[in-house]
Amino acid sequence: MIRTGWRWATICVLAAAAVAGVVLALSPRLQFLLGGAFVNLGFRLQDHLHTYDLEHEHATPEAIWQALLRQNEMAASVRDLFPRSTEHPVVAILACMDARIDTAELVGDTRRYYYIVRTAGSLLSPAEQEMLELAVLNGVRVIVLTTHTDCAAEKVAASPEKRAQFPEIVALLDQREKLIAEFKARPIIRDALARGELQIHRARIDTATDRVLADEH
Numbered sequence: 001m002i003r004t005g006w007r008w009a010t011i012c013v014l015a016a017a018a019v020a021g022v023v024l025a026l027s028p029r030l031q032f033l034l035g036g037a038f039v040n041l042g043f044r045l046q047d048h049l050h051t052y053d054l055e056h057e058h059a060t061p062e063a064i065w066q067a068l069l070r071q072n073e074m075a076a077s078v079r080d081l082f083p084r085s086t087e088h089p090v091v092a093i094l095a096c097m098d099a100r101i102d103t104a105e106l107v108g109d110t111r112r113y114y115y116i117v118r119t120a121g122s123l124l125s126p127a128e129q130e131m132l133e134l135a136v137l138n139g140v141r142v143i144v145l146t147t148h149t150d151c152a153a154e155k156v157a158a159s160p161e162k163r164a165q166f167p168e169i170v171a172l173l174d175q176r177e178k179l180i181a182e183f184k185a186r187p188i189i190r191d192a193l194a195r196g197e198l199q200i201h202r203a204r205i206d207t208a209t210d211r212v213l214a215d216e217h
């Protein structure tokens with residue numbers, strides 16, 4: 001009886017593996033989604049470990065640095081087994097440096113498929129403008145300029161005391177619209193937009209849900 005059960009279990013597993021193998025071989029889209037599901041499963045397993053990660057509650061800077069090195073060694077050893085493929089991003093995203101914003105959760109796996117530029121308050125200073133222009137020269141066809149709800153940098157700009165403490169950030173935040181207009185007017189960007197080879201979108205991220213809200217701009 002037990003032997004028959006094992007036999008059927010083995011047959012079922014082999015059949016499922018064969019079907020999965022055929023489906024995966026036929027559908028890159030399915031492989032992409034399945035990989036995303038596994039990545040998300042990993043995130044969910046780690047979500048409640050925020051006090052464990054790097055043991056940062058009571059750790060010294062040196063201990064955190066050593067933990068980073070150990071984690072890098074572990075990650076690099078996995079990379080040794082699975083050599084990196086080369087991707088050519090067609091999307092560039094400007095996002096706030098706020099750690100709650102996870103670009104991978106916004107649009108899926110962002111390790112190599114997107115150029116990500118992160119600054120406090122999603123500031124677009126001339127340096128970031130050059131970075132995004134470089135991305136366009138490297139083949140990017142869609143740029144997404146984001147902001148997000150509950151942004152600490154925006155709160156700084158709204159606070160008379162903190163404005164004096166962070167004058168550079170505030171100055172750039174106050175000029176956001178002007179800087180975006182300047183970016184769109186850069187010859188390479190302006191020409192790519194005019195030829196229909198580039199789109200620039202504005203989006204506001206709901207920090208609590210990662211959902212991208214339509215921007216009024």
Ligand SMILES: [Zn+2]
Pocket residue numbers: 096097098120121122148150151152153154
């Ligand atoms: Zn922010």
